[in-house]
Amino acid sequence: MTEADSSDKKQTVLKFRDLDTSLREEISKIPGCDKLMLCFQCGTCSADCPIGRHLEEYKPRMIAIMTKLGLKNTLFSGDLLWLCTQCYTCLERCPQDVELAEIISALRGVAVREGYLHPSFKKVIEALADHGYIYEITEFLEEEREMMDLPSAPKVNIDEVRKIIRKTGLDKLIELELKED
Ligand code: SF4
Ligand code: SF4
Incomplete structure (x- = not known):
């Protein structure tokens, strides 16, 4: 060396x-x-x-x-x-x-x-609470799926997702203000 x-x-x-x-x-x-x-x-x-x-x-x-x-x-x-x-x-x-x-x-x-909250973790949970997915399924993504002969992304019951986030205390842990159901 x-x-x-x-x-x-x-x-x-x-x-x-x-x-x-x-x-x-x-x-x-x-x-x-x-x-x-x-x-x-x-x-x-x-x-x-x-x-x-x-x-x-x-x-x-x-x-x-x-x-x-x-x-x-x-x-x-x-x-x-x-x-x-x-x-x-x-x-x-x-x-x-x-x-x-x-x-x-x-x-x-x-x-x-233990309280080490990486910013990316918060972003993922925010997206989950907003869209039910870890990112938004846009029209563009749906068109891409169609072009690849894939079915539409399954619809998510967003109220249920928010309920889980609330029940597990994830919203408090990351100080997330959940939208009303
Ligand atoms: S996790 Fe498996 S592949 Fe990775 S270094 Fe250890 S023994 Fe090797
Ligand atoms: S799961 Fe994939 S991205 Fe993660 S460490 Fe293993 S190989 Fe790398």
Whole structure:
């Protein structure tokens, strides 16, 4: 490695006080996340992740190791968890059957419960409360569906969606003013 190469590499020093090993115990107990500790950092998930292909700093295998180490603050306070599209490619490729997409989903739940509310999460819930979908199904999208011989997007009972948001306390959690039913 040249001097220039090594100076370009970002060094991270881990401090024991930043590690919270209860995180891996909690996550491993969630259905679908029980194989977390089997991750041996082969990197296959990072190689095939569609987000990782476009964003150098996004590496799903890092999420696995950070969860195992319990680097809660780094995991929860940045964008990392929220960049995943839940495409499940990592899950299909993993030689150890680690269900990383499920683990990321579980981590998001823990992060929200602990008050780490990423702006994208709020936007998704707002869209859900407004349209019943995580984005608006516009006329243009309907035309595109038609061109692809797809049926119309199913109609959503928006009152029911808002009822669920209210009942689960999601509106209070993200300080969302729900429109009247
Ligand atoms: S593919 Fe599986 S074992 Fe390999 S780094 Fe990703 S999660 Fe870990
Ligand atoms: S589920 Fe998320 S982490 Fe896994 S390959 Fe898809 S975008 Fe990447």
